[in-house]
Amino acid sequence: MNVHTPADKLAKTESGPEKPSRAEAEAAIRTLLLWAGEDPEREGLKDTPARVARAYEEFFKGYAEDPVALLTRTFEEIEGYDEMVVLRDIRIESHCEHHMVPIIGRAHVAYLPGTRVVGISKLARVVDAYARRFQIQEKLTAQIANTIQDVLQPRGVAVVIEANHQCMSTRGVHKPGASMVTSRMLGAFRDDPSTRKEFLAIISPRNCGPVEA
Ligand SMILES: Nc1nc2c(ncn2[C@@H]2O[C@H](COP(=O)(O)OP(=O)(O)OP(=O)(O)O)[C@@H](O)[C@H]2O)c(=O)[nH]1
Ligand SMILES: [Zn+2]
Numbered sequence: 709m710n711v712h713t714p715a716d717k718l719a720k721t722e723s724g725p726e727k728p729s730r731a732e733a734e735a736a737i738r739t740l741l742l743w744a745g746e747d748p749e750r751e752g753l754k755d756t757p758a759r760v761a762r763a764y765e766e767f768f769k770g771y772a773e774d775p776v777a778l779l780t781r782t783f784e785e786i787e788g789y790d791e792m793v794v795l796r797d798i799r800i801e802s803h804c805e806h807h808m809v810p811i812i813g814r815a816h817v818a819y820l821p822g823t824r825v826v827g828i829s830k831l832a833r834v835v836d837a838y839a840r841r842f843q844i845q846e847k848l849t850a851q852i853a854n855t856i857q858d859v860l861q862p863r864g865v866a867v868v869i870e871a872n873h874q875c876m877s878t879r880g881v882h883k884p885g886a887s888m889v890t891s892r893m894l895g896a897f898r899d900d901p902s903t904r905k906e907f908l909a910i911i912s913p914r915n916c917g918p919v920e921a
Contacts, residue, residue, distance in 0.1 A: 730761055733757075733761050733764070734757035734758055734760075734761050735757070737756065737757040737760045737761065738757050741753060741756065741757075767801075767803060767840060768803070768840055768841060768842070769840050770836065770837045770838060770839065770840030770841040771840075771841055773833075773836075773837040773840075774837075775833075775834045775837040775838060775851075775855045776855060776858075776859055778830050778833045778834050778837065779826055779830055779834065779855070779856065779859040779860060780859065781826070781827065781830075782824040782825060782826050782860065783824065783825050783826070783827070784823060784824050786821060786823075786824070786825050789821065789825070790820070790821060791820075792818055792819075792820055792903070792906060792907065792910075793818065793819055793820075793821060793825065793828070794816065794817070794818040794907065794910050794911070795816070795817050795818075795828055795831045795832060796814075796816040796817075796910065796911050797814050797816070798814055798815045798816070798817065798831070798832050798835050799812075799813075799814055800812065800813045800814055800815050800835065800839050800848075800869060800871055801839060801840070802839040802840070802841070802843045802845075802848060802871075803841075803842050803843065804842070804843070804844070804873055804874070804875045805842035805843055805844055806844075806875060807874075807875035807879070807880075808842065809873075809874040809875050809878070809879075810874045811843065811845065811871050811872070811873050811874070812871060812872050812874070813869060813870050813871025813872055813887065813888075814869070814870055814871070815835050815849075815852065815867060815868065815869045816866075816867070816868045816869075816910075816911040817831045817834075817835065817852065817856070817865075817866070817867050818865070818866040818867075818897070818907050818910075819856055819860060819862040819863075819864065819865045819866075820862050820863040820864045820865075820895065820896050820897075820903070821860075821862050821863070822860070822861055822862050822863055824860065826860060831856070834852055834855055834856065835852055838851045838852055838855075845869055845871055845873075845888050845890045846890050848869065848890075849867050849868075849869050849890040849891065849892045850892050852867045852892075853865045853866070853867040853892035853893075853894055854892075854894075857894050857895070862895070863895050863896050864893070864894055864895025864896035864897040864898070864899075864900075864903065865892075865893075865894045865895060865897065866891070866892070866893045866894070866897040866904070866907050867891065867892050868889065868890070868891045868911060869888075869889070869890050869891075870887050870888070870889050871887060871888055872884075872886070872887050872888075873888060
């Protein structure tokens with residue numbers, strides 16, 4: 709018997725699964741509304757599938773971004789500046805790949821420049837490019853650090869993320885106050901205890917506010 713399920717349509721091709729059309733995505737949202745016990749045709753829900761599709765385009769626009777390209781424009785005239793550069797308290801808006809619900813928190817990113825520095829906003833853009841995907845926090849942390857290390861080739865990179873997972877606060881184990889902390893230290897941040905200590909002091913809770921829920 710030749711039965712075509714939606715999963716068949718998403719069968720892997722060489723470049724990954726085929727992207728469904730907008731109409732197919734909206735139909736899937738209508739199915740979820742029905743499955744939750746709703747009437748997708750009632751007035752308040754009529755436009756919801758289209759709204760959710762638009763929201764998904766925003767939540768997951770990281771898939772269309774190239775984090776490497778974001779770091780290619782650098783500045784060389786740094787007058788011998790060789791101290792740590794830290795961008796702290798970068799808001800993280802991501803989604804858990806297990807439950808498809810938000811992960812909200814903040815990232816702290818640092819690097820020790822070699823001969824070049826990058827425009828500081830680009831560090832936040834790299835964070836967003838990886839956060840706006842389905843993620844687990846460990847992978848998100850590692851991707852940010854590894855990309856900065858590979859492209860800028862600084863003397864070291866550190867990334868710390870503190871985040872609240874709605875899959876742990878609004879469902880399942882229901883622990884709204886619990887935040888997850890992950891870190892990836894490369895180069896001098898991994899090998900030199902004084903560099904690591906300086907970074908951890910700069911991002912300590914004494915200097916930063918509480919994590920938003
Ligand atoms: N390590 C890690 N785990 C995560 C992350 N986000 C969600 N999780 C966990 O992924 C796990 C999935 O576990 P499962 O047992 O397959 O799913 P579940 O039955 O919904 O689990 P509960 O959340 O315990 O109800 C849960 O323990 C989540 O807390 C993350 O970023 N990193
Ligand atoms: Zn989850």
